[in-house]
Amino acid sequence: MEDFTKAKIRRATLARRQAMSAAEIAQRSQQLCKQLFQHFPVAEWRWLHVFLPLARHNEPDTWLIIQRLWAEKLDVRLAAPVVQPDGISLKHYELTPNTPLQDNRWGIPEPVVVAAPEVSAAAFDAVLVPLLAVDEAGHRVGYGGGFYDRFLAQCGSNTSFIGVSVLDDAPVAHIADVLPTDIPLHAYLTPSGVWRF
Incomplete structure (x- = not known):
């Protein structure tokens, strides 16, 4: 990954993640949950936006975070x-234990x-x-749809953007094809720790 273009990183990372077993994803997702509660002021948040995992793509199991928040009855x-009918934007809806999906x-x-x-979003x-990956400036490689960059641009100035990965990869030095519309992250959460930008 010498040139660190998004397409090249995306291909390599997806292949590595897809090769992981369900047990490995489950274990790493548990570690991610622990890291989040250990390193961030979760109990002080009023609203947390969480993506729901696509299990067949071996995404982090964010249900562990969701269920812990519900179980601990935190005021979060x-x-x-x-995804909206236009195919390019997101809207956001409250998620409770009773929300149908x-x-x-x-x-x-x-x-x-x-x-x-x-x-x-505010x-x-x-x-x-x-x-899928992040560089040392906090720029991320996602799936390439731009959904999250458009969404993050609408958030408030004090919102923390926390990237979440089941892989324990360190940030790459520099993503070559960052766009002016790419919104950098404030932190990057892995099973073994947190990087801050």
Whole structure:
């Protein structure tokens, strides 16, 4: 990965992640949950935005974080994204233990819109951001759709953007093809620790 373009990083990282076993993903997801509660002021947040995992792509199991928040009855409200009919933007809806979910066209679970209140992007204290890799400036490689960059640009100036990965990769030195519209992260959470930018 000498040239560190997004496409090259994306291909290599997806292949490595796809090769991991379900047991390995489960164990690393548990470690991610521990790291989040250990290194971030979770109990002080009012609103946390969380992506719901696409299990067949070996994404981090964020349900462990969600269920711990519900179990500990912390005063933190949760919201999850719903891809809009335009195919390029997200809206965000409250997620509670009673929120019905349905899979979107990619198989990602989403809150059923008629049953859940919408939450403004400006309301979030922290956003958990899916990623494949990140560089030393906090720029991330995602799946290439630009959904999260458009969303993060709408968040408040005090919102913490936390990238989450089941891989224990250190940030790469520099992603070659960062765009002016790419929004850098504030932190990068891995099973073994946290990087801050």
